Amino acid sequence: MKIAFIGGGNMASALIAGLANKLTAGAHIHVADPSAEALARLQQQFGVTTAEQADAVAAAADVIVLAVKPQAMRAVAAQLLPLLQAVPGRQPLIVSIAAGIRGADLSRWLGGYGAIVRCMPNTPALIGMGITGMVATAGVSAAQKQAADHILRAVGPTVWLDDEAQIDAVTAVSGSGPAYVFYFIEAMQQAAQEMGLSAEQGKQLAMATFTGAAQLAQQSDEPVTLLRERVTSKGGTTYAALTSMEASGVKPAIIQAMKAAAARGKEMGDELGAAS
Ligand SMILES: NC(=O)C1=CN([C@@H]2O[C@H](COP(=O)(O)OP(=O)(O)OC[C@H]3O[C@@H](n4cnc5c(N)ncnc54)[C@H](O)[C@@H]3O)[C@@H](O)[C@H]2O)C=CC1
Numbered sequence: 001m002k003i004a005f006i007g008g009g010n011m012a013s014a015l016i017a018g019l020a021n022k023l024t025a026g027a028h029i030h031v032a033d034p035s036a037e038a039l040a041r042l043q044q045q046f047g048v049t050t051a052e053q054a055d056a057v058a059a060a061a062d063v064i065v066l067a068v069k070p071q072a073m074r075a076v077a078a079q080l081l082p083l084l085q086a087v088p089g090r091q092p093l094i095v096s097i098a099a100g101i102r103g104a105d106l107s108r109w110l111g112g113y114g115a116i117v118r119c120m121p122n123t124p125a126l127i128g129m130g131i132t133g134m135v136a137t138a139g140v141s142a143a144q145k146q147a148a149d150h151i152l153r154a155v156g157p158t159v160w161l162d163d164e165a166q167i168d169a170v171t172a173v174s175g176s177g178p179a180y181v182f183y184f185i186e187a188m189q190q191a192a193q194e195m196g197l198s199a200e201q202g203k204q205l206a207m208a209t210f211t212g213a214a215q216l217a218q219q220s221d222e223p224v225t226l227l228r229e230r231v232t233s234k235g236g237t238t239y240a241a242l243t244s245m246e247a248s249g250v251k252p253a254i255i256q257a258m259k260a261a262a263a264r265g266k267e268m269g270d271e272l273g274a275a276s
């Protein structure tokens, strides 16, 4: 399978890193990005072939992964359009990872192209621990759906959605989610230092706690609420912390923040799609 990445930035690098050591013989990754620096880094790290122009890498691809910023998507579609129209019947699969950009808009920008899968991966793909929400448009064949699943599965599990509108919620939960976790870790590290631990000690304690608690929650058959209650002795230290969080409205603030992320995804779709 020949996979072309259009855009070799943060998310493409994470996907390529996860994919690079899982590709079967004969598979090939080709990356286009106007940044020579980004291309040199990807070439050196993962042995991919590169070009500065999107059409140069997409011409022979079976799967074209669009990994540019949502605002650049329309211009990239315009670059790819002649190529998709050049050989009637040749239908490479388009996989878009852009937040907000709707399949219908992308299809229109690509001259009514049908073979589009919309995905929302996340950056832990870099270490093979990503998760991706995906949805296929009506023109995607079963074999193409399988190919898309195969690519994203190289970096973690996939969750297929029935309704494209759900992808804004996926974006808010797992696409943006790593940033919330990093934010929480930053807060824990800062608190550790303010209470007299070294930066290194704070980092070690916060990281191991996050990893351990997440693994425990994943491996346990019990609800996460029960696991939380087991840490929380009545009148004890955790109780003091959680009472303080409740008083500060931490949980509603998180829920509100995630709804803001989903709303922004929808808004970006309205803004960028309406521009056509
Ligand atoms: N960063 C993340 O955690 C996630 C990002 N995404 C989506 O992935 C997409 C890319 O995001 P990032 O990697 O964070 O952005 P980024 O800015 O790191 O990468 C975008 C790359 O596209 C390149 N580019 C711009 N115009 C181009 C063109 N015409 N042809 C080829 N390359 C071009 C830029 O030089 C840049 O290297 C966005 O649409 C975003 O919504 C999705 C899931 C998670």
Ligand SMILES: O=C(O)[C@@H]1CCC=N1
Pocket (backbone or CB within 6 Å): 099, 171, 175, 176
């Ligand atoms: O912040 C963003 O818009 C992208 C999509 C999900 C993660 N990063």
